Amino acid sequence: MRAVDIIAKKRDKQELTAQEIEWFIQGFTRGEIPDYQVAAWAMAVVLNGMTNEETVALTLAMARSGEMLDLSLVAPTAVDKHSTGGVGDKTTLVVAPLVAACGLPVGKISGRGLGFSGGTLDKLESIRGFRANLTREQFLRQLAEVGVVVCGQTADLAPADGKLYALRDVTGTVRSIPLIASSIMSKKIAAGARAIVLDVKVGLGAFMKTLAEAEELAKLMVEIARQTERKAVAYLSDMNQPLGVAVGNALELREAIDTLQNRGPRDFEEHCLEIASRMLVIGGQSSSMEAARLVVEQALRNGAAWQKFLAWIEAQGGDLEVVLDPQKLPRSEIQREICAPVSGYVHRIDAEKVGTAAVLLGAGRAKKGDAVDYGVGIEVHHKVGEVVHKSDPLFTVHANTEADIQKVGDLLSEAVVIREEPAEPPVHFYGVIE
Numbered sequence: 001m002r003a004v005d006i007i008a009k010k011r012d013k014q015e016l017t018a019q020e021i022e023w024f025i026q027g028f029t030r031g032e033i034p035d036y037q038v039a040a041w042a043m044a045v046v047l048n049g050m051t052n053e054e055t056v057a058l059t060l061a062m063a064r065s066g067e068m069l070d071l072s073l074v075a076p077t078a079v080d081k082h083s084t085g086g087v088g089d090k091t092t093l094v095v096a097p098l099v100a101a102c103g104l105p106v107g108k109i110s111g112r113g114l115g116f117s118g119g120t121l122d123k124l125e126s127i128r129g130f131r132a133n134l135t136r137e138q139f140l141r142q143l144a145e146v147g148v149v150v151c152g153q154t155a156d157l158a159p160a161d162g163k164l165y166a167l168r169d170v171t172g173t174v175r176s177i178p179l180i181a182s183s184i185m186s187k188k189i190a191a192g193a194r195a196i197v198l199d200v201k202v203g204l205g206a207f208m209k210t211l212a213e214a215e216e217l218a219k220l221m222v223e224i225a226r227q228t229e230r231k232a233v234a235y236l237s238d239m240n241q242p243l244g245v246a247v248g249n250a251l252e253l254r255e256a257i258d259t260l261q262n263r264g265p266r267d268f269e270e271h272c273l274e275i276a277s278r279m280l281v282i283g284g285q286s287s288s289m290e291a292a293r294l295v296v297e298q299a300l301r302n303g304a305a306w307q308k309f310l311a312w313i314e315a316q317g318g319d320l321e322v323v324l325d326p327q328k329l330p331r332s333e334i335q336r337e338i339c340a341p342v343s344g345y346v347h348r349i350d351a352e353k354v355g356t357a358a359v360l361l362g363a364g365r366a367k368k369g370d371a372v373d374y375g376v377g378i379e380v381h382h383k384v385g386e387v388v389h390k391s392d393p394l395f396t397v398h399a400n401t402e403a404d405i406q407k408v409g410d411l412l413s414e415a416v417v418i419r420e421e422p423a424e425p426p427v428h429f430y431g432v433i434e
Ligand code: URA
Pocket: 083, 084, 085, 110, 111, 114, 174, 179, 180, 181, 183, 184, 187
């Protein structure tokens, strides 16, 4: 086989066989097929799509590119969750220790920033010393001993997704249902949990802009779970405006810490409680959402989730001094407010524009391997439906230079729509697909 023929076949809208996909992914993982050919192929997939059979074959090829963990001996009840990517989405940082504090182990492979969306690993790495690269043995030991582990794709775990993910981030090839579904589900299959909650984001700051696209992605992932003998439930959740208040790595970490200490923004806390409750139900720990909700609220309120967070971060080498005193997290040089030009009701805070502004400040990457700046980002002071008065701060921009503040000023001003007539806050969840 030749890589060029596989690229041309996808360019010409033909269906690839499972053997072709397996060969291509294996060659890429071993470094025999170069980035430029894989980037061309990924763009052909973005433009021409894949059949469900191709997507399942791609998922399995990527899952098999490294170890596929069997958790039956160390943590048979382990559960997992994954978001399709959004702006201000720091849910894993709260939900993973929260669910583990309720007695269900959480073992998860996460990702880095992707396009305008943030990545859990970049947020965690704003803690000095935090190790996201774990071997199979370290992953299994920590899951058994601490009950929570979150790492990145490594040479051992989903390496093909690790390489493809980094390439997609900087080649405009993120927004594709088969590429997102296979990226997420390959990590879930490799990490071994048998029960998974999927958080499919929809709206301006999501890769799926319409409910129809989000539903298609959710159904495809739930079907891949079924075919690989896993249970999965998918939420369709709003991502028109950022989730919570903070956008940017250390800022989001701080917001997650606040939430674990019962001082977080209401919308974000509510999101975490719902996802965590569903993980307890799908993991067989609670018999209903109502019962699960009581358990997770208690673990949040009584500090058990916070204690589990500390144990988790320490186990992965994170400096607890920084977590216990978030003032010591990386900070930007300059903080500047952007204020409301008029009084009225907030009708829109375009999450994609806010996410793009954070990336431009340095919170994400422009090229593969770029370092991210942990301290920069944006705080969002008003949400859709709220009243603002002329000159009220809408955003605080955390940047390192005046030039960077200038660079994002227009984009952030364009992100907000204020009108005289009242606006309804958006629905948070549009539905659940089981
Ligand atoms: N999250 C992933 O892991 N992969 C994607 O492609 C999008 C979100």
